[in-house]
Amino acid sequence: xxxxxxxxxxxxxxxxxxxxxxxxxxxxxxxxxxxxxxxxxxxxxxxxxxxxxxxxxxxxxxxxxxxxxxxxxxxxxxxxxxxxxxxxxxxxxxxxxxxxxxxxxxxxxxxxxxxxxxxxxxxxxxxxxxxxxxxxxxxxxxxxxxxxxxxxxxxxxxxxxxxxxxxxxxxxxxxxxxxxxxxxxxxxxxxxxxxxxxxxxxxxxxxxxxxxxxxxxxxxxxxxxxxxxxxxxxxxxxxxxxxxxxxxxxxxxxxxxxxxxxxxxxxxxxxxxxxxxxxxxxxxxxxxxxxxx
DNA sequence: CGCCAGGTTAGAG
DNA sequence: CTCTAACATGGC
Numbered sequence: 001x002x003x004x005x006x007x008x009x010x011x012x013x014x015x016x017x018x019x020x021x022x023x024x025x026x027x028x029x030x031x032x033x034x035x036x037x038x039x040x041x042x043x044x045x046x047x048x049x050x051x052x053x054x055x056x057x058x059x060x061x062x063x064x065x066x067x068x069x070x071x072x073x074x075x076x077x078x079x080x081x082x083x084x085x086x087x088x089x090x091x092x093x094x095x096x097x098x099x100x101x102x103x104x105x106x107x108x109x110x111x112x113x114x115x116x117x118x119x120x121x122x123x124x125x126x127x128x129x130x131x132x133x134x135x136x137x138x139x140x141x142x143x144x145x146x147x148x149x150x151x152x153x154x155x156x157x158x159x160x161x162x163x164x165x166x167x168x169x170x171x172x173x174x175x176x177x178x179x180x181x182x183x184x185x186x187x188x189x190x191x192x193x194x195x196x197x198x199x200x201x202x203x204x205x206x207x208x209x210x211x212x213x214x215x216x217x218x219x220x221x222x223x224x225x226x227x228x229x230x231x232x233x234x235x236x237x238x239x240x241x242x243x244x245x246x247x248x249x250x251x252x253x254x255x256x257x258x259x260x261x262x263x264x265x266x267x268x269x270x271x272x273x274x275x276x277x278x279x280x281x282x283x284x285x286x287x288x289x290x291x292x293x
Numbered sequence: 294c295g296c297c298a299g300g301t302t303a304g305a306g
Numbered sequence: 307c308t309c310t311a312a313c314a315t316g317g318c
Binding site: 138141182185186 | 312317
């Protein structure tokens with residue numbers, strides 16, 4: 001095995017991020033045991049089976065199936081840094097949120113909680129589409145079936161590691177494959193459309209990373225099935241824009257309704273008005289509002 | 294049984 | 307540009 005560590009910012013709580021990783025028992029792309037996370041990470045010609053722990057303010061990484069001469073550890077370091085959003089400086093966000101009625105208590109209570117994301121763009125978009133307009137529990141059921149059916153599986157050291165299906169694999173699918181998993185026709189079509197966009201090289205993480213925020217959003221929304229909510233979800237979870245904002249998100253609406261003790265959910269216009277205060281930090285405001293639910 | 298869920302699209306006004 | 311119906315199925 002091969003071990004290395006990653007230092008973390010002061011404003012980082014490993015425990016809060018683990019809480020998020022534990023939010024569904026049906027999660028299949030990682031497992032948590034004894035405070036450690038187990039996840040398969042795809043490199044160019046190697047599936048790294050990693051164990052992630054935390055001590056002395058450092059993320060401790062063990063690549064279970066690599067030798068001491070392992071050369072690609074920096075790729076895994078980059079992946080994990082993106083996964084836990086270690087590059088974002090949260091000081092300005094906390095300074096703003098401390099004085100905000102809706103957020104002050106939340107940022108105090110969940111200090112150091114970061115947007116645990118998806119460094120893989122296809123996974124991010126496909127997962128967002130899977131979660132469109134259905135409850136989270138059912139969304140995890142669909143994801144579990146999808147990954148078990150079309151993803152990569154490897155068992156090692158008593159644990160099962162899965163990789164999300166690749167665009168190449170998903171581009172070959174259609175209704176006949178996905179309807180039995182209880183995807184709707186619409187969801188099935190969208191997921192395959194997205195996969196094809198990757199295979200056609202119409203979109204890729206690298207090419208979209210070069211664009212501006214607005215251009216990236218438009219590019220993502222040009223894919224059928226990717227609307228404003230999904231595009232912003234990916235901009236937040238994959239590209240790490242702190243100003244990405246899924247305006248239509250039902251969770252955000254419910255959080256505002258609860259915190260402001262409203263009788264009904266706010267209109268999109270009211271949500272926009274609330275978020276005016278969070279300009280530049282919409283993604284993190286969203287995260288902490290979600291956490292309030 | 295009814296309402297809602299981490300929405301999107303196409304079409305009408 | 308904004309509003310609406312249709313999509314579609316489980317969770318509670």
